[in-house]
Amino acid sequence: MTTAAKTKPETPPAKRRPPRFHRLNVRDVRKETDDAVSLAFDIPDELAADYLFTPGQYVTLRRAGDTDGVRRCYSVSSGRDDGELRVLVKRLEGGVFSSFVHDELTPGTELDVMTPEGTFGAKIQRGGPRTYLALAAGSGITPIISIIRSVLSADPEASFILFYGNRTLSSIIFRDELNDLKDTYPERLSLFHTLTREGTDSPLFSGRLDAEKLRKFAGALFDPKAIDDAFLCGPAELIQELRAELCALGVAENCIHDELFAPAGDGNIAPVVRAPIAAETAPGEGVEVTAILDGTSRTFVMTDDQESVVTAAAAAGIELPYSCKGGMCSTCRAKVIEGEAEMTLNYALEPWELKENFVLTCQARPKTEKLTVDFDHV
Ligand code: FES
Numbered sequence: 001m002t003t004a005a006k007t008k009p010e011t012p013p014a015k016r017r018p019p020r021f022h023r024l025n026v027r028d029v030r031k032e033t034d035d036a037v038s039l040a041f042d043i044p045d046e047l048a049a050d051y052l053f054t055p056g057q058y059v060t061l062r063r064a065g066d067t068d069g070v071r072r073c074y075s076v077s078s079g080r081d082d083g084e085l086r087v088l089v090k091r092l093e094g095g096v097f098s099s100f101v102h103d104e105l106t107p108g109t110e111l112d113v114m115t116p117e118g119t120f121g122a123k124i125q126r127g128g129p130r131t132y133l134a135l136a137a138g139s140g141i142t143p144i145i146s147i148i149r150s151v152l153s154a155d156p157e158a159s160f161i162l163f164y165g166n167r168t169l170s171s172i173i174f175r176d177e178l179n180d181l182k183d184t185y186p187e188r189l190s191l192f193h194t195l196t197r198e199g200t201d202s203p204l205f206s207g208r209l210d211a212e213k214l215r216k217f218a219g220a221l222f223d224p225k226a227i228d229d230a231f232l233c234g235p236a237e238l239i240q241e242l243r244a245e246l247c248a249l250g251v252a253e254n255c256i257h258d259e260l261f262a263p264a265g266d267g268n269i270a271p272v273v274r275a276p277i278a279a280e281t282a283p284g285e286g287v288e289v290t291a292i293l294d295g296t297s298r299t300f301v302m303t304d305d306q307e308s309v310v311t312a313a314a315a316a317g318i319e320l321p322y323s324c325k326g327g328m329c330s331t332c333r334a335k336v337i338e339g340e341a342e343m344t345l346n347y348a349l350e351p352w353e354l355k356e357n358f359v360l361t362c363q364a365r366p367k368t369e370k371l372t373v374d375f376d377h378v
Pocket of ligand 1: 332
């Protein structure tokens with residue numbers, strides 16, 4: 001027997017449950033565009049609480065039982081009241097996992113699905129006449145549509161302005177769903193598409209959704225000073241450009257929330273030069289690292305040739321939570337409670353998390369002779 005996925009409680013638990021995989025059955029595979037499908041899962045009653053999600057979160061998928069294989073994270077597209085957990089998978093050229101999903105996966109296929117993670121939509125203030133702005137490009141619409149659906153259905157006074165950039169009309173993901181939302185909330189959802197490879201009625205909507213375009217939209221189509229929160233999702237470079245422009249237009253930086261999609265295709269992050277472990281150790285020796293997960297401490301040694309806490313743990317036979325391994329998703333987030341660590345990349349943690357000593361363990365290397373990281377901290 002299965003049940004609908006429900007959203008996570010508004011008040012987070014004092015201790016976080018680290019993400020974990022469960023095997024789920026794919027209930028539905030739906031073609032969204034020529035190169036995008038969405039998947040919905042059967043969630044057994046006994047796992048319903050594990051798959052509570054907040055709008056804007058994502059899940060990590062891997063083939064059933066493929067513990068060392070490719071894993072990819074995909075944003076949830078369903079809203080909090082939709083009664084299902086649905087994610088979007090876009091086919092990426094050379095993408096091992098997305099090709100498997102598009103070419104082989106059918107309803108009834110089992111996948112290992114990690115419990116939902118991510119804080120993109122967590123800062124939504126509930127209630128009152130709030131105005132939200134959303135900027136999305138391509139498959140960046142996925143967490144955004146979940147947030148829009150959820151906010152508009154829950155808060156009768158909230159309104160959303162969405163600018164969504166694509167190449168052509170046929171490449172617009174969730175086009176029908178967006179039109180349905182517009183029909184349902186004609187006064188509260190303002191929807192604008194920009195297209196790069198197809199003509200539009202107005203030159204204003206032709207071309208890339210970039211800083212220059214955003215400047216033209218401001219004033220003509222929305223008032224930056226009236227925006228309570230802005231949600232941005234798409235390729236990293238574009239989102240950084242749009243964020244800077246929103247700040248220049250007067251939107252408070254702490255009201256801008258972004259989710260960056262991998263910069264180089266199917267999770268292929270550009271390689272980076274690795275710094276040596278900063279802690280001073282004798283040649284051949286390593287640093288003692290302790291990871292606390294589900295209340296259990298495990299200690300292992302990390303040597304200079306190991307790129308991160310996650311890979312050092314794996315070499316010691318300890319599986320820590322991770323997904324993208326590229327500093328993008330925060331599945332591997334943990335709090336440093338002893339010692340210090342430095343990260344090679346960080347696209348996921350916010351300033352308050354850095355201040356409170358959270359790190360991405362897929363990017364973290366010790367700076368001290370001992371390091372303890374706690375995955376159970378909220
Ligand atoms: S696994 Fe995605 S940021 Fe570390």
